[in-house]
Amino acid sequence: MISSLLFYSVTGGLLFISGVLLVLWLRARAAQQHKLHEEDVRQLFLDAALHDTIDSIYLKDSQHRILLGSDHFYADLKRPLDQILGHTDVDFFGQAFGERTMRREKEIMHSGVPQSGLVEQRIDETGELVYSLTTKVPVRRNGQVVGLFGITSEFNEIARLQEELTHSATHDPLTGLLNRTAITAKLRQAVRTQQHVAVLFIDMDDFKQFNDEYGHVFGDELLKQVARRMEFALRKDDLIGRLGGDEFIVVLNSVLSRTDAETAVQKLCRQFERPFETMEHSVICRFSVGIACTIACPVIDNLSAEDLIRCADRAMYRVKNSGKGGYGFFEGVCGE
Numbered sequence: 110m111i112s113s114l115l116f117y118s119v120t121g122g123l124l125f126i127s128g129v130l131l132v133l134w135l136r137a138r139a140a141q142q143h144k145l146h147e148e149d150v151r152q153l154f155l156d157a158a159l160h161d162t163i164d165s166i167y168l169k170d171s172q173h174r175i176l177l178g179s180d181h182f183y184a185d186l187k188r189p190l191d192q193i194l195g196h197t198d199v200d201f202f203g204q205a206f207g208e209r210t211m212r213r214e215k216e217i218m219h220s221g222v223p224q225s226g227l228v229e230q231r232i233d234e235t236g237e238l239v240y241s242l243t244t245k246v247p248v249r250r251n252g253q254v255v256g257l258f259g260i261t262s263e264f265n266e267i268a269r270l271q272e273e274l275t276h277s278a279t280h281d282p283l284t285g286l287l288n289r290t291a292i293t294a295k296l297r298q299a300v301r302t303q304q305h306v307a308v309l310f311i312d313m314d315d316f317k318q319f320n321d322e323y324g325h326v327f328g329d330e331l332l333k334q335v336a337r338r339m340e341f342a343l344r345k346d347d348l349i350g351r352l353g354g355d356e357f358i359v360v361l362n363s364v365l366s367r368t369d370a371e372t373a374v375q376k377l378c379r380q381f382e383r384p385f386e387t388m389e390h391s392v393i394c395r396f397s398v399g400i401a402c403t404i405a406c407p408v409i410d411n412l413s414a415e416d417l418i419r420c421a422d423r424a425m426y427r428v429k430n431s432g433k434g435g436y437g438f439f440e441g442v443c444g445e
Contacts, residue, residue: 165261168248171218173197173211176256206231214245218254221247229261240264281351283329284336289358292350296360296414300403307370307402309359309377310421314395314433316355323390330387335394338380343373358418367438370402374436398436399425 158166158179165182167175174195186193186201199207210229217224223246233239241263248256279291287295299306313335320328332355339349339357348360359377364370378398384391401420403412424439431437 165259167259167261168256169214169259170256171254173214173257182261202231214257217245218247218257221249221254223247284333284351286336286339286357287348287350289350289352292348292358292360293414293418295348296417299360299362300412300414300417304362305364305404306417307361307364307373307400307404308417308421309357309361309374309436310399310401310418310425311357311359312397312425312429313355314397314429315392316394319392319394323388327388327390331385331392331394334385334387335381339377342377342380347373358421364402364404366404367402370400370404370438371436374398374400378436395434397425397428397433399423399428399439400436401439 159177160180162179163181164179165185166179167182168177170176174197175193178193183190183193188201192200197207198210201207202210206229213224213227223244225244227243227245229241229243231239231241241261243259243261245257245259247254248258279288280286281288296306296308316328316331319331332351335357336349336351339359343349343359343361346362348362350358350360352358361370361373364373378396381394381396384393399421401417401424403417420439420441424437428435428437
């Protein structure tokens, strides 16, 4: 009886221990399988990031040298791997752009704060402007920043479309000059900052006659040639706009005297003395130019851009009424 009880007790104990061991083994096996599954997922993720992504992904050390990159990143650089790993942006993109990105990366690694949505521009080997959007985050080991992880996406088509939309909103579609809205806005800024400027209101005296005689296509080509001659005659920091039809406006910047304005206008008028050759026709155009100059005539305290344009317009009509062709200054208090 006692030996039977002892047998059952020992057997029961062994079965209990075996059960516990079996449970522990199953749990260990499940944990091992989960770990393997986790490693598989991590490897899949890493493979996709390095080989399948269409963005440039890269890892840099604290000296801004490339340690690892995605296939797309390597393809963009168009260099052998041994000319990429261990090198910096200066080696890839030149001194100016490379040092600029390295300064920003140094700031990220020093502060430990990621930066996202960084818009960068560079000139590629073909001379084209390349736009990119970049996110960069510091990489840490044991709490210390030891490098940087980055993702860069190019958005050239979107950027160029935005440039085209901006250009369309601010430029005359026929001549490519600034439109009325844009040149008025720039003149407002000059007036607000109390810069000395001269505004030229220019009107072609015989444009309607040319349009009637040779047609509107000829007229459009003539306006384009007029615009190009204006650009040739004036300084790069002067502004040229087309108000519409045959009316143009010029803003001469940094005009320190009436003589400065008059010299610029005379140079412009000399460009109009030569015949315009277009569509097998040769025509000589006459222009009436009115000038409103902040340094050459009294102005009211709250002078506006619109005041200057209006005064130049009045001066231009005075020239027209005096026989057309030539230039004249606005006389009186501008803005009253």
